[in-house]
Amino acid sequence: MKFVDKFGIKDSIKTSSGDYYYCSLEKLAESNPDIRIDTMPNAVRIMVENVIRNTSLDINEDFDINKLKLWNDFDNSEEVPYFPSRVLLQDFTGVPTIVDLASMRDAMLANNGDPSKVNPMVPVDLVIDHSVQVDYFGTKNAFMNNVNKEYERNTERYSLLKWAQNSFDNMKVVPPGAGIVHQVNLEFLSPVISVREYDNISLAIPDTLIGTDSHTPMVSGLGVLAWGVGGIEAESVMVGQPVYMKIPSVVGVNLVGKLSATATATDLVLSITQKLRSYGVVGKMVEFYGESLNLLSLPDRATISNMAPEYGATASLFPVDSKTLDYLELTGRTDDQLNLIEQYSKSQGLFGSSHNIREYNSTITINLDEIEPSMAGPKRPQDKVKLSEVKSNFNTFLADTGQSIINSNELDHGSVVIAAITSCTNTSNPDVMIGAGILARNAVNKGLNSRSWVKTSLAPGSQVVDDYLLKADLIDPLEKLGFHIVGHGCTTCIGNSGPLPENVSNKIDEENLVTCAVLSGNRNFEARVHQQVKANYLASPILVVAYAIAGTLNINFDTDPIGIGHKGEKVFLEDIWPNKDEIHSIVNYSLNPSMFKNRYDKVFEGDDNWKNLSIPDGNIYKWDKSSTYIQPLSIFNDFKKELPQMPEIQNARILAVLGDSITTDHISPAGNISKDSPASEFLEMNDISPIDFNTYGSRRGNENILVRGTFANVRLRNLLTSETEGGYTIYFPTKEIMSIYDASQEYKKDNTPLVLIAGDEYGSGSSRDWAAKGPYLLGVRLVIAKSFERIHRSNLIGMGILPVEFVNGEDFNLLKMNGDEILSIENIEDVKTPSCLFNMTIKNPDTGDIKTTSLKSRIDTNAEVNYYVNGGLLQFVLRKLLND
Template sequence: MSSTLREASKDTLQAKDKTYHYYSLPLAAKSLGDIARLPKSLKVLLENLLRWQDGESVTDEDIQALAGWLKNAHADREIAWRPARVLMQDFTGVPAVVDLAAMREAVKRLGGDTSKVNPLSPVDLVIDHSVTVDHFGDDDAFEENVRLEMERNHERYMFLKWGKQAFSRFSVVPPGTGICHQVNLEYLGKAVWSELQDGEWIAYPDSLVGTDSHTTMINGLGVLGWGVGGIEAEAAMLGQPVSMLIPDVVGFKLTGKLREGITATDLVLTVTQMLRKHGVVGKFVEFYGDGLDSLPLADRATIANMSPEYGATCGFFPIDAITLEYMRLSGRSDDLVELVEAYAKAQGMWRNPGDEPVFTSTLELDMGDVEASLAGPKRPQDRVALGDVPKAFAASAELELNTAQRDRQPVDYTMNGQPYQLPDGAVVIAAITSCTNTSNPSVLMAAGLLAKKAVTLGLKRQPWVKASLAPGSKVVSDYLAQAKLTPYLDELGFNLVGYGCTTCIGNSGPLPEPIETAIKKGDLTVGAVLSGNRNFEGRIHPLVKTNWLASPPLVVAYALAGNMNVNLATDPLGYDRKGDPVYLKDIWPSAQEIARAVELVSSDMFRKEYAEVFEGTEEWKSIQVESSDTYGWQSDSTYIRLSPFFDEMQAQPAPVKDIHGARILAMLGDSVTTDHISPAGSIKPDSPAGRYLQNYGVERKDFNSYGSRRGNHEVMMRGTFANIRIRNEMLPGVEGGMTRHLPGTEAMSIYDAAMLYQQEKTPLAVIAGKEYGSGSSRDWAAKGPRLLGIRVVIAESFERIHRSNLIGMGILPLEFPQGVTRKTLGLTGEEVIDIADLQNLRPGATIPVTLTRSDGSKETVPCRCRIDTATELTYYQNDGILHYVIRNMLN
């Protein structure tokens, strides 16, 4: 193959009377062989390699390996991928900007040029994670929540404004605008990017990485992208390619159509369950089949959004006529839409009816078979048919600790002078929330229409239900108002509370005090029903033990029924003014009613709302910052602190030290999420983080959340493993972030034990089951353990992003051999761990791990090194990815 394949494949195309240069896959195929049936998602990767071919980071062999994937629908090769841009939200964005500012300090200390610490590709940070539902159920809720958000987060927002002026190619979408993935879908995403290079317009596929796991939503628009940890995103911004193995691609064939009364949410919960069962971790999923011909783009985006829940790197929908239709609706320019069509067709990236690419494996779903569903009570992949929810709720309640001592009697409480009884199974939170569903007009209009029918019949929300509406974009408010549905949602308590993530990420705010007291008094098992994408235990609210994902209309229905024990398929939701029972089927809107409402959504709404997307409110505009290259750190700040990760860094890396005499800090079960490892929600006053804040004079009402304090490592290391629902098997029967400081027997917080081990210079280990680190792309779930002194995590399997984050922080991920677990080994957590010869580590190698039991007996377990690529090994040997990037800048 010619070494000038990149040059040989350069071609031009016309779109809207303009000439664009591009790297043509059909021209490259003359040297590579036929690539027509390569999955469309891999064609995007292939173009990327072609465009960046330099003979070093991208070679002929890399391009040949990707083209040769067709032979076995698999390829064992590491490639370097360079996404077009980076997307961030503020919970992950603040610590990323803290890291960039700290990197400038380190480069300055080591005699380098600080201006090199600057993004080389566009970065958009959308502030969406900080609004909390403090106020709800009235017309002032939105203004009050925004006021509190600006008060609590003034220092963080000032810091982000500093970052906006200090770093190039860095834009900030202010708070109160929308959720990053919805803003990305409706405005930022281009499908095809174009830029002027040396006097020529170059066209190439839009692609990105994001610091939020649901970045995958943009794949619904035919844009390849996925979530990475903040540390990996920072490296990508600074010009470091994303190292990845060429993925397997699972084809998911969709046929038929959804039946009357079935929603896009029911479809995505079914797809999630099927793909989790199939096993798609580390793989791409690509959708195909004639079902796509009638699947609206909003439904595609809902399915793509939940890729992290089914475990795939992404869920890709190729560009087709429906993509263009959505781009026009959302106010994209005619020039862009024409370019997208011309480019996708020229590159063989356009989806034609009957396309059957080659896939590693396939699944098929007739959408006519999908039934009304929820997912719960603790995992998004645990789909439950609507009629089976009471059974699933009862089963989940039986699994709780101390269940035998509970009588589950309703608890009396008084609110606003009225006496009530709070029953076991009460729905205490009903939230229309999250980009997953609020980007989808059909399910939001359905919720509004259902509310209208309910109000007309005289139904009311149950008094213990905290209801809220938090769309991911202002466009939602426009079309609900246009359809005259807002008053009915308001009547049922679904008033607008904010434009941001809110309940979906645990910012549900406090429950009314009488409700919280009643739950504690009766030790009640209560529920939250939300239109979100995650329902891990402890995530939505500390007192709510079961969380259920549902479509927006079902969220409204559960607010009316008020109890998880009500069977919505057969039981009445309530009674009309005459006292007659009203069933779900009586108020469920027809497909025609929903379609008529959706027709009211117009491109003018999108253009109006996004015309000043970077402007912000008067409060945002009034935040003043001083212009400077390095940040003026405040030693008494409880939000923004200079991170310690580069404090002892030298210009050359030291050899990797072996692990000797490591103690086990925590021994954990299956499906431990990044939320268990580093919670994002509320901070308890009696926790190590709560005590730290109180020592700095911070009152409880000003604690804010863990997520909002990720710019302060002191809070975050104290919050590591502090989820109130985590169960450390070293302390049976105990919930919360507790452990033993061995060889002692006393229970103490994980943070306190880790600090004692640090004084003794004892390295630490974590032992876990399957799917360790699933959930959010939370880099603090790796940064926190690093600061506690954890050197190795040994698990049965890892979720993709978290495994990469551990390596990015210099922590070794090891996997037990097939069939070997902490249980088969009979581990107690009292074992001492030794791992030798780490200087000669190789990707995927077998590593002998020596366990010394408390009786002195030894056992060696051959674990698999989950450093998967040579690039990852380089990062590990440099003590982390950012250390490697800094050393590159110095050289």
């Protein structure tokens, strides 16, 4: 590929490793004064560079540079083609992605195409981190026992991923045990600025990233523009397609003030999540600036960027500055790389917080002085609660269930049964990890211990955490409280908390106890952490340890002792709380670059388990028809090169009516497969015993299980069957209550299209594409909601499902619907116009009465129109590859 300087913007920078060319934004501004680069937010600057660079490489052949002027006018109607430079995967989303690509190769072959065309054209990094479960805990053998169990369960899946590494170009796989994808990306994978070699030029470019995990924005703490997408969209980028997106709105977040002696980065991000979710940043980019940036360490910034999906932002960007360079040096990046990053960032106006002339669509100020110790719960990450009010918050939640606490000194309502130091959100941050170790040390010195009913676990997102905790002499006190290292992966945060001890589990079921989990994660949606645990609170690792000692949420740490010391004295939380000066002193002593270099030097090699995995030969995957883990995707079975007819949505029935904040965990759970569920019945029919069910997340390579697991969340509430919790509905032709899966199969017998109706924020949470694949395979062709979360809306279109919104404030209740109506879209051809209005007829099946309402299409761009009329994004890509 040859670089042609179409706009006269090629310039060069001198670095310690040589001279490199780059696409100069300053030169672009000089030759195009109407494009006011100096006022653009950093996020937009990075996108402008991306567009003009790819136009100069003849990738965006017909792009009109005058469209860039619209950024300064806050005109968000124009869509632009954006080409990320790298794709990031984890194994829960990576396995179905590889299954899709392998299935597309089969379809290419069946249509006389070249299967090798289905191949990543940009670098792809896949980190295996989502499959380790906390089966063992509380002992020094827990780590190795969990690793062995992980490989025992996932050999088929890991063999597929190892095959992919060998069969696809531009793909690297980080084997299990290295850490959590976003922390590995932050500490090692991201170059921040990279150099691409073209036919005639060495070009420095920003690391721009999309990932199949919604917390991909974490690396934006380094100044890298990154966001999460569904697996389907990621696959299209891999094979050379751009992300077509409207010009983004950017919200400037002005950080002022200073954190108090007791406030942590976790408290800050939970406050930011609450404020920005309330402010409204869904579908927008967020950019942080202000006088307090210099007071935030790089790990603090990464913690804030990590929770972008929780506060609703597409991306959450910090600038590159001296803090960035210090962190990159600490984590082992070379001097030459540091110099390249600094010189490039300064040349492009991306260095430092010079935001006095930046123009944002809107701004909000957050005062760090006001941040105080907090948690979030019991079931949404934006529901921040002051630490002093957690007791009353939980008791209010408990009262709504008609229960009350009898004895907090025994396993009862309010008991903390899971205390998990987990998730890249916090384990990437040495301050809160060292803080947790200091609190554990102080507690042990006072004679305190964790309560017997608490399942404790420590799952660092990087092996480096082990090293610095060991050097700081803090591993031992953590272990004395039961916080032994159980693995290096997502564990409890993704729902892999493992089984509760049998005596605890039995008492919860026998007495219908409302018990609690306290975790240092980023999500606490219903039934995500553990199906038996009904209240889940997010907290810093320091507070996770504190609640393990307390054993209950029925405690006010301001007035109630956390425990009784070895001298019989009352011990309060303030007596063992870590001092910030000591935290910083130990962090400075315990971390050094050699730790990171040693841990990441051979990160792609894996352990003996990985090295001994056998894999099939060839670039066409050899499917095993008897496998319950890996099967080809059926949507390509009858694929043809020709464009299909526009799908009609006529005489459709309603499969489910759902409320607000329905998450992708509700739609497609990732955790344990419940007994007596459609998925468990399928597995048992295939001679899989319950002990070997594994999780829904691990089974995402087999649609036969995942389609049965769609809407199988035990806490789902379908308003059609409001008296029954879980994945049930009414099959209206016979008025029987049955599982959603079984009802869908009955409707499928007479080709009845299905409709979902929901409230606000439909599809929030994880970026899982199975939350769209599953409904499609059930027969859902239309989703009507008050509003959609960004990634899920895109995933629905990518699967050929039409997302529409109520207009004029209408909803299911205001339209006086009861769920048995027959629905039809009248003017489906209008879908070829983005954001068009549809008429939908609503027919009473008993009286034949018909009423009509308007719906707005949420197919927002012309590119999305193309995906929809092709039957989905993968079908669009496949036709393009066949016809090129």
